[in-house]
Amino acid sequence: xxxxxxxxxxxxxxxxxxxxxxxxVLTAPDIPWNLVIWNDPVNLMSYVxxxxxxxxxxxxxxxxxxxxxxxxxxxxxxxxxxxxxxEQHAVAMHGFGLWAxxxxxxxxxxxxxxxxRQRG
Amino acid sequence: MRHPExxxxxxxxxxxxxxxxxxxxxxxxxxxxxRGLLDDVISMLDSDARDNEDPLxxxxxxxxxxxxxxxxxxxxxxxxxxxxDDDGSLEFxxxxxxxxxxxxxxxLRATAMGLDKDELVLTLEDATRWSMxxxxxxxxxxxxxxxxxEADAEHIHSMQDWSQAEDVxxxxxxxxxxxxxxxxxxxxxxxxxxxxxx
Numbered sequence: 001x002x003x004x005x006x007x008x009x010x011x012x013x014x015x016x017x018x019x020x021x022x023x024x025v026l027t028a029p030d031i032p033w034n035l036v037i038w039n040d041p042v043n044l045m046s047y048v049x050x051x052x053x054x055x056x057x058x059x060x061x062x063x064x065x066x067x068x069x070x071x072x073x074x075x076x077x078x079x080x081x082x083x084x085x086x087e088q089h090a091v092a093m094h095g096f097g098l099w100a101x102x103x104x105x106x107x108x109x110x111x112x113x114x115x116x117r118q119r120g
Numbered sequence: 121m122r123h124p125e126x127x128x129x130x131x132x133x134x135x136x137x138x139x140x141x142x143x144x145x146x147x148x149x150x151x152x153x154x155r156g157l158l159d160d161v162i163s164m165l166d167s168d169a170r171d172n173e174d175p176l177x178x179x180x181x182x183x184x185x186x187x188x189x190x191x192x193x194x195x196x197x198x199x200x201x202x203x204x205d206d207d208g209s210l211e212f213x214x215x216x217x218x219x220x221x222x223x224x225x226x227x228l229r230a231t232a233m234g235l236d237k238d239e240l241v242l243t244l245e246d247a248t249r250w251s252m253x254x255x256x257x258x259x260x261x262x263x264x265x266x267x268x269x270e271a272d273a274e275h276i277h278s279m280q281d282w283s284q285a286e287d288v289x290x291x292x293x294x295x296x297x298x299x300x301x302x303x304x305x306x307x308x309x310x311x312x313x314x315x316x317x318x
Contacts, residue, residue: 041273042262044300045121046307047251054248054314071121090201091216095223097255099196101203
């Protein structure tokens with residue numbers, strides 16, 4: 001996990017929604033919903049990684065790691081938050097053409113906090 | 121997912137990042153092809169527009185008549201938000217599907233309009249819309265080509281020779297590979313543009 005994410009002036013308009021809704025009031029254990037991205041044979045690895053960087057503001061290395069997890073394990077939790085927050089992310093991901101679902105944190109196999117606490 | 125090295129097998133680059141930003145050049149025939157593909161996806165996403173819908177519901181973006189798409193390609197563009205819950209996903213569709221469709225159509229239209237110029241000069245925001253539009257085109261083509269797993273994708277990717285285009289499937293495969301190459305080239309230019317900004 002990257003210790004910090006460089007948030008410069010380069011955040012495009014798309015990132016603003018993510019940023020507003022993910023400004024961390026909740027800490028990982030309190031956050032009950034996951035945003036899951038599923039693998040598919042079509043989406044380009046470079047594109048998926050780019051979307052993780054530009055939308056969530058993740059560092060290149062974190063975005064790459066999550067992308068590889070999607071690719072190799074078939075799915076990855078890339079963010080968590082309240083139901084409303086992850087649903088908003090899911091809408092954005094569908095806009096990008098990524099196959100995203102939301103789920104209650106307890107129903108996933110991954111440990112909450114492992115894959116995608118917002119902004120590293 | 122597709123690996124960049126595989127997708128970038130072609131020697132030529134459609135897009136590059138330089139002093140003018142992200143620039144690209146496409147042959148007139150390539151632009152015509154792309155325009156047709158974009159229009160196809162636009163009509164898929166637009167086709168359900170209803171004349172007699174509740175104007176208030178339309179205004180606030182609700183769509184109570186929405187259904188899970190029966191067409192697999194459309195379902196790939198507008199997937200269920202809950203993994204094994206059609207009812208819950210449908211509720212979510214009623215609230216959100218219209219806006220997803222609209223943002224997709226917006227990106228597809230902007231890309232189609234951008235094709236009117238010989239030389240393409242894109243801001244990062246333009247390029248983002250282009251990459252979304254190209255991605256949607258590829259998702260639709262992949263369903264028509266029945267690409268289900270990485271092996272299918274490899275098979276389709278191996279078809280690179282336009283003289284092989286003897287039937288609809290091989291033609292579609294070549295078109296798919298062209299759009300893959302185009303998107304990969306664009307995303308690489310976007311990565312360079314982002315790095316230059318930071």
